[in-house]
Amino acid sequence: xxxxxxxxxxxxxxxxxxxxxxxxxxxxxxxxxxxxxxxxxxxxxxxxxxxxxxxxxxxxxxxxxxxxxxxxxxxxxxxxxxxxxxxxxxxxxxxxxxxxxxxxxxxxxxxxxxxxxxxxxxxxxxxxxxxxxxxxxxxxxxxxxxxxxxxxxxxxxxxxxxxxxxxxxxxxxxxxxxxxxxxxxxxxxxxxxxxxxxxxxxxxxxxxxxxxxxxxxxxxxxxxxxxxxxxxxxxxxxxxxxxxxxxxxxxxxxx
Amino acid sequence: xxxxxxxxxxxxxxxxxxxxxxxxxxxxxxxxxxxxxxxxxxxxxxxxxxxxxxxxxxxxxxxxxxxxxxxxxxxxxxxxxxxxxxxxxxxxxxxxxxxxxxxxxxxxxxxxxxxxxxx
Numbered sequence: 001x002x003x004x005x006x007x008x009x010x011x012x013x014x015x016x017x018x019x020x021x022x023x024x025x026x027x028x029x030x031x032x033x034x035x036x037x038x039x040x041x042x043x044x045x046x047x048x049x050x051x052x053x054x055x056x057x058x059x060x061x062x063x064x065x066x067x068x069x070x071x072x073x074x075x076x077x078x079x080x081x082x083x084x085x086x087x088x089x090x091x092x093x094x095x096x097x098x099x100x101x102x103x104x105x106x107x108x109x110x111x112x113x114x115x116x117x118x119x120x121x122x123x124x125x126x127x128x129x130x131x132x133x134x135x136x137x138x139x140x141x142x143x144x145x146x147x148x149x150x151x152x153x154x155x156x157x158x159x160x161x162x163x164x165x166x167x168x169x170x171x172x173x174x175x176x177x178x179x180x181x182x183x184x185x186x187x188x189x190x191x192x193x194x195x196x197x198x199x200x201x202x203x204x205x206x207x208x209x210x211x212x213x214x215x216x217x218x219x220x221x222x223x224x225x226x227x228x229x230x231x232x233x234x235x236x237x238x239x240x241x242x243x244x245x246x247x248x249x250x251x252x253x254x255x
Numbered sequence: 256x257x258x259x260x261x262x263x264x265x266x267x268x269x270x271x272x273x274x275x276x277x278x279x280x281x282x283x284x285x286x287x288x289x290x291x292x293x294x295x296x297x298x299x300x301x302x303x304x305x306x307x308x309x310x311x312x313x314x315x316x317x318x319x320x321x322x323x324x325x326x327x328x329x330x331x332x333x334x335x336x337x338x339x340x341x342x343x344x345x346x347x348x349x350x351x352x353x354x355x356x357x358x359x360x361x362x363x364x365x366x367x368x369x370x371x372x373x374x
Contacts, residue, residue, distance in 0.1 A: 035356050038356065091281045091285055100317065101289045102289035103313050107310045107313040109293050109294045125295070126291075134317075134318055180370070181370065184366045188358050189355060191345040194322065194349075208315045210316075211319030214320070215320040216324045233317070236316070236320035241313045244308070244312040245308040
């Protein structure tokens with residue numbers, strides 16, 4: 001009975017005592033998000049440059065970063081617009097590219113502290129990206145404070161939009177070699193998040209390597225050539241997390 | 256300019272601003288819904304152990320899939336070696352559990368130096 005457990009648990013144990021309240025949580029989130037900001041700015045600049053060179057009005061790029069806030073689908077969106085694709089196709093591609101956030105948001109739903117109102121939830125949900133999810137999901141605390149997640153989202157969102165504006169109105173100056181090298185920033189961040197957990201847990205090691213291997217097969221084998229990046233990430237993630245859930249039945253202690 | 260102009264024509268660049276703006280809003284909506292619905296629906300649900308384990312493993316699976324093989328093409332199309340150099344630098348720094356910012360800076364530096372030294 002799912003609901004029994006929840007009601008018998010005393011409310012007091014659900015809310016961990018913390019120092020400093022919501023604004024301190026937000027500051028912690030902003031600090032934890034600095035690596036995301038470092039990674040977002042160059043990519044957002046690249047997006048701004050692409051949007052400008054596409055011939056679309058500047059406000060389109062700005063509006064995409066403001067309302068969509070999703071890297072890959074913004075790049076694809078601009079490309080499809082230039083190619084003259086139909087709006088339906090663009091919206092569907094966006095949905096497929098971002099559907100993996102469904103999984104991430106589902107995982108996050110089990111980690112968020114319980115005293116979160118609908119307004120906070122609406123705000124927190126808007127900021128779920130691969131990167132904000134990666135940073136918050138690999139925190140050591142059992143329950144994530146809403147202020148922390150919001151702070152993380154705010155710095156990521158600010159960096160993304162600031163980068164877009166720089167790309168649209170200022171950039172061009174950055175040397176090509178440095179711009180290219182910065183493309184690795186977010187991957188390096190993912191590595192920095194994942195490896196310490198892989199080192200400590202055989203389960204995590206197995207699942208992460210399995211996901212990478214499955215994803216490589218899906219990208220490289222010709223028979224899967226028709227699958228878009230959105231699908232291959234979803235399939236690799238679901239398969240390896242499901243395999244992990246089936247194999248590692250003992251509740252491992254959180255590291 | 257002309258609101259009757261078909262949206263799917265190659266002249267999408269000259270589509271009316273309101274149509275472009277609606278497109279951006281629609282992209283925003285289909286991005287927002289998958290981010291929001293599970294949070295809203297699953298938050299107060301006590302899931303069975305299997306589903307709980309599945310969701311607990313999602314972050315590690317997602318990060319594994321996000322890193323590889325995407326990292327190989329992250330620094331440009333003909334720059335697999337530079338990306339590998341940056342990736343190995345990041346892995347080493349991460350194994351020593353350095354601060355995340357250092358791992359990111361090390362990854363960028365590794366890829367950048369490789370390109371500079373090999374040219």
